[in-house]
Amino acid sequence: MRSRYTAYTQKNEPYLLATWHPTTRPLDSIIDEQEPIRWLGLEVKSTLRLRQRKVDLPDDPDSDTVEFVARFKVGGRAHRLHEVSRFLREPDPETGMKRWYYVDGSFPK
Numbered sequence: 001m002r003s004r005y006t007a008y009t010q011k012n013e014p015y016l017l018a019t020w021h022p023t024t025r026p027l028d029s030i031i032d033e034q035e036p037i038r039w040l041g042l043e044v045k046s047t048l049r050l051r052q053r054k055v056d057l058p059d060d061p062d063s064d065t066v067e068f069v070a071r072f073k074v075g076g077r078a079h080r081l082h083e084v085s086r087f088l089r090e091p092d093p094e095t096g097m098k099r100w101y102y103v104d105g106s107f108p109k
Contacts, residue, residue, distance in 0.1 A: 001044060001066045001085065004102060008070075009039040021088055021101040040071040040078070062089040062098070067108070083107055 007015040013031040020026070045067040063086070070081045083105040092099050 001068060001087075002042065005039070005042040005068075005070060019100070019102055021090075021103045024102075024104050036075060038073045040073060042071075043069045045069065063087065064089075064100075 004016060004019055006012075007019075008031075011031045011033060013029065016030060017025060047064055047066050065084055065086055067084045068082075070083075072079055072081070084107075085105040086103040087100050088103055089098050089100050091097065
């Protein structure tokens with residue numbers, strides 16, 4: 001999660017696409033080089049597996065959910081992105097080693 005946030009701050013689209021699960025990866029560009037966005041910070045609120053361990057529920061070590069709030073400014077106006085993101089750990093097609101991929105997210109109220 002933190003590496004993807006950093007990639008957004010650096011407008012590193014190749015990294016974002018490489019860490020996006022192929023089943024949900026966008027076909028169009030996700031970074032607008034002309035957009036005057038300034039990222040201000042990331043707060044990781046929780047992860048699903050951590051909560052599951054606390055209540056002794058079985059978990060899948062190859063899937064996880066991360067809740068976060070990312071703050072940013074556009075045109076001098078502050079915004080917050082509050083998301084619960086789903087990740088899967090699968091083999092990398094090139095190396096065969098398992099790595100985490102962003103699948104999708106929902107926005108809590």
